[in-house]
Amino acid sequence: MEYVNLTPDITVSKLCFGSLTVGKLQANLPLERGAEVIAYALSRGVNFIDTAQLYENYDYIRLALQKSGHPNDVVISTKTYAYSRELAREAVEQARSALDRDVIDIFMLHEQESEHTLRGHREALEYLFECRERGIIRAVGASTHNVALIRGVLKLGLPLDVVHPIYNMRSVGITDGSADDMRAAMEDAKAAGIGIFAMKPLGGGHLFAEAADAFNYVLDTPCVDAVAVGMQSETEVDANIAFFESRQFPPEADRALRLKRRRLIIEDYCIGCHACVDRCRSHALYVEGVTTMCDHDKCRLCGYCVPVCPVFAIKVI
């Protein structure tokens, strides 16, 4: 496993365990089972886990850390939609308590879009900076699907340590530009001393059939320090580690990936409340007559619309 300095004092495995996939927004694995998969990745040398307040999966991670036997050697990155100081304080304290950690390695604002949303979240960001000063957060960042966010960070001169952008060879999920645009912005951020860990190299599942090319594209981008990849089983952990180490999938994993498909489904008992349409920042959902529809080309299969549905009509399978 290759390790890199994401910030001057945070060293991570290049492969980051994207934990969205194990929790209730996606596979919804039983707690013990999800923790086993994460712990297996840790036993194989992955030392970096990405999570979020939204994912509600801190229990999986805490249990996996206990199973690993080295709970403090793992770098955990989480994120929050908090916009006020009080909400940010609650998010930090919730993470510290649920993860059983005094110090959270990386705390980010979630799904930031531009300099305007950064201004709107200024109070929360200031609180995170204060936590960094106090030593209960080691690094502060922002996750994004927008090129304009990175441009905004640089324009405002914000002292972020990391950014966590979506980045893949088909520009899946990049809301305001292409992969080339995102790479140019990441290069400028990197030159400004900001660590880059990319997400969704396989476009949330759209690029399974061409996974090797998709991984190579991201791994061959020099400004990308680390890459978060969602995993749901030991087999997927092994396949991803093999690829990151040798640029080849084991033959059986290659075949399985080519056959693997993910899709968002809206059940016909949808009551047309529009909550999911309002929630989706990729503008993938729309109403046709009384039916809610999904534009699958725009959907990045994040599952963020799942919990807002009052009748549990949305599934990512």
Ligand code: SF4
């Ligand atoms: S439709 Fe749902 S799963 Fe697809 S991008 Fe929007 S929020 Fe994510």
Ligand code: SF4
């Ligand atoms: S949130 Fe659920 S019920 Fe409401 S429109 Fe979306 S799928 Fe239908």
